Amino acid sequence: MKRRQYLATVGGAAGIGLSGCIASPGSSGDDGTLTVATYDSFLESQGELDAPGAWIKEQFESEHDDVEIEWTNPDSGLNHYVQRAGEGVEFDADVYLGVNVDDLIRADEQLDDSLFQDLDRGTIGNADSVKSELEFDPEERLLPYDTGYISLVYDEGEVSGPETFDQLLEPAYEGTLLAQNAQQSDPGQAFLLWTIDRYGEDGYLDYWRDLQDNGVRILGSWWDSYSAYSEGERPMVVSYSTDQVYANRDGLDMSRHQLGFLEDQGYANPEGMGIFADSDNSELAHDFFDFVLSPEAQGQIATLNVQFPATTDADLNEEFDQYAHEPPETVFYGYDELRGNLDGWVEDWAREIAG
Amino acid sequence: MASGGDDAEASAGTQDALSAAVRRTRQWLERRTLGLATGVAVAVLAVVFVLPAAVVFVEAILVDGALSAAPIRGVLTDPFYVGALANVFADPLAVGEHLRGLVGWARAGFPVPTFGLIGFTAYQALLSTVASVALGLPGAYVLARFEFPGRDLLRSLTILPFVLPGIMVAVGFFAMFSAGGPFNRLLGLVGFGPVDILFSLEVIVLAHAFYNAPLVARLATAAWESVDARTVETARSLGASRRRAFLDVIVPQLAPAVLAGAILTFVFTFRTFPIVLALGGLELATVEVWIYSRIRQLDLAGAAALAVVETAIAVAVLAIYLRFEARRYGSGRTPTPSERTPLVPSLRALAKPSRLAIFAYGLVVAVVFVGPIASMIVESLTGPNGLTLRYYAFLINRQAEGAAFQVKPWPAVRNSLLFAGATLAIAVPTGVVVAVRRVRGGRGGLVLDALATAPLAVSGIVLGVGLLRGLVFGVPLPGGFRLQVTGVAAIVAAHAAAAYPFVVRNAAPAVGGVDRSLVESARSLGASRARALLDVELPLAISGVVAGAAFAAAISIGEFNSTVILAEGGDAYTMPVAVERYLGDRTLGPATAMGTVLLAVTSASFVVIERVGGRY
Numbered sequence: 028m029k030r031r032q033y034l035a036t037v038g039g040a041a042g043i044g045l046s047g048c049i050a051s052p053g054s055s056g057d058d059g060t061l062t063v064a065t066y067d068s069f070l071e072s073q074g075e076l077d078a079p080g081a082w083i084k085e086q087f088e089s090e091h092d093d094v095e096i097e098w099t100n101p102d103s104g105l106n107h108y109v110q111r112a113g114e115g116v117e118f119d120a121d122v123y124l125g126v127n128v129d130d131l132i133r134a135d136e137q138l139d140d141s142l143f144q145d146l147d148r149g150t151i152g153n154a155d156s157v158k159s160e161l162e163f164d165p166e167e168r169l170l171p172y173d174t175g176y177i178s179l180v181y182d183e184g185e186v187s188g189p190e191t192f193d194q195l196l197e198p199a200y201e202g203t204l205l206a207q208n209a210q211q212s213d214p215g216q217a218f219l220l221w222t223i224d225r226y227g228e229d230g231y232l233d234y235w236r237d238l239q240d241n242g243v244r245i246l247g248s249w250w251d252s253y254s255a256y257s258e259g260e261r262p263m264v265v266s267y268s269t270d271q272v273y274a275n276r277d278g279l280d281m282s283r284h285q286l287g288f289l290e291d292q293g294y295a296n297p298e299g300m301g302i303f304a305d306s307d308n309s310e311l312a313h314d315f316f317d318f319v320l321s322p323e324a325q326g327q328i329a330t331l332n333v334q335f336p337a338t339t340d341a342d343l344n345e346e347f348d349q350y351a352h353e354p355p356e357t358v359f360y361g362y363d364e365l366r367g368n369l370d371g372w373v374e375d376w377a378r379e380i381a382g
Numbered sequence: 383m384a385s386g387g388d389d390a391e392a393s394a395g396t397q398d399a400l401s402a403a404v405r406r407t408r409q410w411l412e413r414r415t416l417g418l419a420t421g422v423a424v425a426v427l428a429v430v431f432v433l434p435a436a437v438v439f440v441e442a443i444l445v446d447g448a449l450s451a452a453p454i455r456g457v458l459t460d461p462f463y464v465g466a467l468a469n470v471f472a473d474p475l476a477v478g479e480h481l482r483g484l485v486g487w488a489r490a491g492f493p494v495p496t497f498g499l500i501g502f503t504a505y506q507a508l509l510s511t512v513a514s515v516a517l518g519l520p521g522a523y524v525l526a527r528f529e530f531p532g533r534d535l536l537r538s539l540t541i542l543p544f545v546l547p548g549i550m551v552a553v554g555f556f557a558m559f560s561a562g563g564p565f566n567r568l569l570g571l572v573g574f575g576p577v578d579i580l581f582s583l584e585v586i587v588l589a590h591a592f593y594n595a596p597l598v599a600r601l602a603t604a605a606w607e608s609v610d611a612r613t614v615e616t617a618r619s620l621g622a623s624r625r626r627a628f629l630d631v632i633v634p635q636l637a638p639a640v641l642a643g644a645i646l647t648f649v650f651t652f653r654t655f656p657i658v659l660a661l662g663g664l665e666l667a668t669v670e671v672w673i674y675s676r677i678r679q680l681d682l683a684g685a686a687a688l689a690v691v692e693t694a695i696a697v698a699v700l701a702i703y704l705r706f707e708a709r710r711y712g713s714g715r716t717p718t719p720s721e722r723t724p725l726v727p728s729l730r731a732l733a734k735p736s737r738l739a740i741f742a743y744g745l746v747v748a749v750v751f752v753g754p755i756a757s758m759i760v761e762s763l764t765g766p767n768g769l770t771l772r773y774y775a776f777l778i779n780r781q782a783e784g785a786a787f788q789v790k791p792w793p794a795v796r797n798s799l800l801f802a803g804a805t806l807a808i809a810v811p812t813g814v815v816v817a818v819r820r821v822r823g824g825r826g827g828l829v830l831d832a833l834a835t836a837p838l839a840v841s842g843i844v845l846g847v848g849l850l851r852g853l854v855f856g857v858p859l860p861g862g863f864r865l866q867v868t869g870v871a872a873i874v875a876a877h878a879a880a881a882y883p884f885v886v887r888n889a890a891p892a893v894g895g896v897d898r899s900l901v902e903s904a905r906s907l908g909a910s911r912a913r914a915l916l917d918v919e920l921p922l923a924i925s926g927v928v929a930g931a932a933f934a935a936a937i938s939i940g941e942f943n944s945t946v947i948l949a950e951g952g953d954a955y956t957m958p959v960a961v962e963r964y965l966g967d968r969t970l971g972p973a974t975a976m977g978t979v980l981l982a983v984t985s986a987s988f989v990v991i992e993r994v995g996g997r998y
Contacts (some may be wrong), residue, residue, distance in 0.1 A: 064992055067962075067963055068966065070608060070788060071788055071789065071963050071964065072966065072967070073776065073964060073966025073967060073972040073973075074967060076964065080787065081788075085786070089885055097787070098787040099787070100787075100951065101951055102849075102946040102947065107850075109680060110680065110851065110855075111855065116855040116856070117862070133680060133806055135677065144566065154698050208659055210661075210670075210671070210674070210675035211674065211675065211678060219588045219626050221782055239665075244581045244663045245664040245665070246581075246659055246660060246664075247659030247660050247664075248656070248659075249657050249658070250549065250965060252662040253968070254552070254970060255560075258557060258560040258563070259560060259562055260556065260558045260560050260580055260581075274966040274968075277767055278766055332467070333967060372676075374675075377667075377672075379676065380667075381664055381665060381666075381671075382462055382499075
């Protein structure tokens with residue numbers, strides 16, 4: 028499907044190098060191709076197993092005649108489409124897979140009209156089994172399809188597992204923790220919000236000041252911190268509670284992959300999917316969502332994306348049951364609590380750390 | 383009805399006219415080569431730099447469609463950004479109050495004032511510049527003055543660090559300098575305790591030197607090689623001591639190149655990202671970290687205001703330098719380089735202080751440069767349970783069986799080489815012309831050079847957003863149409879714009895060194911300006927041009943931001959993009975394997991460029 032027709036090619040400047048094109052105001056039609064935008068790791072798997080994107084495409088296409096899934100992964104994620112919609116520039120994607128609550132808030136704050144269309148949940152039978160505590164869109168435009176839980180991962184040979192946030196301030200944990208920049212990293216932001224939940228809006232900066240005095244290191248991305256952890260630079264890192272699944276697959280020493288659920292909690296990080304407002308493939312997209320929430324697909328996504336299913340009836344395998352751990356209690360800030368607050372909380376925190 | 387003979391006549395006439403036209407066109411082209419190349423340079427810069435930068439910067443001065451100083455004022459009066467200067471910017475005319483502030487500061491015993499995020503950014507850039515010059519200059523000395531096996535290869539490979547993606551450098555540094563890493567084991571061997579330099583200002587400065595010392599070394603080597611040996615001999619024969627001759631004759635000839643390297647290093651490290659957060663942490667954040675945060679929040683005005691201040695500082699530094707540099711060009715003598723001395727003339731010579739110092743320097747190079755790169759390669763060969771080739775098998779497997787939406791190794795290699803080739807084809811000729819104008823052309827050349835150098839001073843993140851909004855989204859035209867510039871041609875143009883300053887910096891000193899009288903003789907014998915450039919100046923200045931070409935290739939191969947944005951999810955991905963995409967779940971293997979492929983391909987292309995260039 029090529030909605031954007033290139034009508035003309037204008038000559039490049041001085042005849043070399045630059046070619047321009049003029050795009051028409053869009054013509055479209057439903058021809059059975061569903062363009063699904065998502066993030067990199069949903070499509071690129073590096074382990075022995077395939078990426079969830081490949082399995083979903085193959086399976087969905089085999090169940091639906093004359094239907095094709097086309098994946099796309101823009102570098103700036105959902106922001107790419109928020110900016111396009113804001114500038115009135117058309118795009119091909121029908122569906123976005125991997126919307127976090129902060130992405131949705133940003134889209135709603137930036138745009139006059141909703142980036143996503145309303146769902147007809149009645150046509151998505153499997154939506155009934157979605158865990159209600161993972162729903163994060165008050166207007167129900169998005170459906171959660173998986174979730175991660177942020178926890179600590181630690182090396183039990185070096186430190187004993189911390190049980191509370193306060194313990195992290197004790198001398199025993201001096202210079203042990205690696206976290207991520209909440210300005211740019213999902214787990215980093217989740218960990219920050221977890222501390223706000225624990226100490227309140229008025230107390231979290233004090234806590235972080237103490238944490239800083241006790242030698243916490245806040246690196247950039249999850250990758251920065253996890254590779255530093257892997258090199259043995261620090262014995263604790265903010266990460267996901269599915270860590271042991273990977274450790275088991277690679278045959279690693281489990282003593283270096285222990286999970287710390289502070290306060291017997293973990294911070295939930297549900298990912299949602301929605302249909303873009305301008306998509307003409309609404310019907311097919313609803314079918315696709317029903318498929319993604321089916322017990323089989325939920326089991327596969329859990330295994331291949333190494334995240335927890337969003338439904339209650341996923342076909343999980345033994346490996347996942349044994350090595351992926353859910354926290355006893357989950358913490359999660361919803362849409363209404365974050366909207367209007369999140370950017371300020373993060374900015375105040377970052378200034379506290381960097382100032 | 384025309385007969386056959388008429389046809390033939392007509393066609394002969396047409397041919398004559400045609401060949402005359404071709405001749406005229408060629409003459410016209412020759413006369414206009416300089417103008418045309420200048421036009422290309424300006425057009426490329428306008429489309430891939432001026433327009434995108436303007437699209438974002440305008441947000442810093444417009445509030446609800448009206449001109450406003452509020453966003454930029456907001457930055458300058460915020461103590462978090464500018465520290466002690468916030469009050470001065472808030473009320474610049476309250477001189478009395480500022481003086482009282484100074485007195486108060488003196489009474490307090492001159493505590494070290496802080497200048498906020500921007501002040502720290504400048505401070506770490508300054509330290510990084512000092513470190514890069516300190517590490518780069520001895521390298522230039524060794525490469526320019528000594529002969530040893532592998533010298534040419536080493537010289538070709540000096541700019542290798544330039545192309546390495548940040549995450550690979552971070553991996554290399556983690557492995558090399560971690561508590562149990564090779565660096566600390568080495569220290570242990572000679573009886574020193576483990577040193578923890580990760581997550582410190584020191585390691586950031588070291589990583590910046592890893593990237594930029596080679597730049598300094600490369601520029602200085604080219605300058606050192608074109609030092610006129612006769613000037614040194616003259617000075618010596620007039621009784622100057624070795625040291626005097628060095629200070630009075632060699633240093634002034636090296637200064638512009640060293641200064642160029644230092645200034646470029648400062649400007650680069652002033653807008654550093656993401657290596658500071660990977661190796662240092664948020665406590666050592668720079669302005670660019672905040673710009674990135676604003677962009678992620680889609681707060682374009684906030685990002686633009688910070689970027690305007692950041693760019694203004696960098697441009698000021700560049701401007702001071704460009705003015706200084708203008709007075710340095712044109713020694714007008716064709717250099718006769720002095721012979722290089724053998725590094726190891728005899729075994730006994732190894733004990734000489736100069737040789738010992740060089741080997742000590744070699745050890746530093748091994749730790750700072752070879753170490754991280756080697757660590758990265760080792761990482762690509764190490765699985766959870768020891769040595770393995772599985773990550774290379776992954777690359778092969780992905781190439782053979784990868785899905786259409788997945789990134790494959792070969793297209794990444796092919797695209798990188800194609801883009802680098804096309805970048806060379808645009809950036810080298812136009813860069814040389816800019817250099818010629820710069821050296822000979824007075825003010826016009828200065829303006830052109832300043833324009834070509836300006837992209838270095840602008841935040842890469844901001845430029846990326848500008849490319850997205852200006853070129854990918856396109857400029858609206860009447861009737862709902864949009865003018866868009868994306869795809870391969872746009873990527874190459876963006877790479878060329880990024881490469882110009884390096885071609886100019888490398889070529890200008892060499893072009894400036896060409897004897898004017900040779901060019902004038904050629905011109906008086908009837909050669910066009912372009913002929914004279916091609917046949918006289920270029921061969922004489924070839925070492926600088928080739929060095930510039932190698933840099934242009936390195937810039938193109940290492941570029942990430944504009945490549946991913948302008949490729950628009952298509953198949954135009956390159957090797958650094960593949961490295962980033964292969965960063966997977968818990969294992970660095972595939973990314974480091976791809977990074978190693980990048981290293982190998984890039985090394986080979988540098989060697990080819992130098993060999994081919996050397997034959998000119």
